[in-house]
Amino acid sequence: MEIYILLGFVLLLSIFLGLELIAKVPSTLHTPLMSGANAISGIALVGALMLSSAGQMQDILAFGAILFASINVFGGYLVTNRMLSMFKKK
């Protein structure tokens, strides 16, 4: 139980930190920020790798989770990078 309280604390602090960090972003960067954040949500890949393997059903679920999280991670970072490389000041 203590661990949940501790991690719940981490969760709350991170949300407040996130709100502070992003409160004043210029609108030029709204799309790259959203896309970059979207890539970060692919952190679910770490969760997918932590799953256990017991039987075929679990293997299928783990494979699916890894597959889709990987699409999110690779696609998200690449698209963000492509987008940012277009933002240039002349």
Next chain:
Amino acid sequence: MENLVNIQVIQNIVYIVSSVMFILGIKMLGKEATAVKGNYLSALAMFSAVGITCLSLEIDLKIILAGVLLGGLIGSLIAIKVKMTAIPEMVALFNGFGGLATFLIAWSQFNEPNNSMLQHVLIMLTIYIGGITFSGSLIAYGKLSEKLKLGKGSLITNIFISFFYLSMPALIYVIAEPSISQFIPQAPSYFSIFLVLTLVAGIGFVMPIGGGDMPVVISLLNSLSGIAAAFAGLLLLNNVLIVAGSLVGASGLILTIIMAKAMNRTITNILFVGYASSSQSTSSEEQGEVKPITSDDAYLILENASSVLVVPGYGMAVAQAQHVVREMGELLEENGTEVKYGIHPVAGRMPGHMNVLLAEANVSYDLLAEPDDVNPSMDTIDVAIVIGANDVVNPSATEEEGSPIYGMPIIEVHNAKTVFVLKRSMSSGFAGVQNPLFFRENTRMLFGDAKESIGQIVAEFKD
């Protein structure tokens, strides 16, 4: 045993380092000068977190390799091939896949024996949020790519909406299920039905929301995918999932709020009410004669203008006019005209949509201005060119109290000396509100495809 403990300690240390890199990365992503580096840093954080997790694996390595390689290939291909104009729907799609991954993680945890009560609650919440994120994002993808035309009011949409409302009591039931089965052991498990219901609910959640409200929905779904990942982190007792997920949840939430503010509406109004039920039956009396203009005349006026403000909207994206717009801007500058671009936060279909399009067309980002920057000096602008924007330049928002969009911050082009409105026809904007701007004394309508019209002006400049 001791070895295992050591691995866990190392993993947790690396997770902390990754979390710090995620935090710095997202901070750098919020500033123009450091954004590219921020994205690299965040990718490095992801790489380290994933890499160190691989030190202790239970799943067969073949499954992992197959999943990562196949997923990486698909994701990279989509990311490299996608046209920049299709970015809104791509972001929606990737976001949906992230939601699906958390959905599957929680499902897998449900199949584990001996889940505690708290774990059970977390599993259900993660499945619910992840599932809604997934199917909701797919619907957003369909709407943004214009493959899906169903909207508010159709029977099918209403059926899906009912399932969305049904899904909330269902969530409470499955959360309470272990307690119920203590008293009534024969009570059947509705878990599999719940899985399907969350997916159907996501469809009902996004389907009724109109195209112009998409910037809000996309930001919200983005936020939800982060929250789902954070819940999955609580479930798996993994701190990097919690930190990264919460950061995404918070950033999505902020964008959602910025977008809603830019429309002067509350988030609940956007999600559950829509424009249709706000007070209608206003305006319409302020009709009058519109004054059409040809590209030739527009060119003559522009040639003599000393300052021009371009205000793009979704119509510019549809017409793919961003490249000719940039060309026109450059020709004007060569002619000694000061050119600025006035970008409304909700112009287009996602936050910052216009900025991305103009950046793709090589418009320098210091020429892009926000409404607050351009409105005070609007009366010094010789020509404001409105390209495919409507509601974001509607003067009713500042002048007509009964209007559904009254109070929405707009770009006040009607205060400029002359306004050109490029439009395909006289149809009203997404909000369904008539735009008095078109009938103003200083407004000239340039009907036709925006790309062609501007192309003609560009050609005249070159002659």
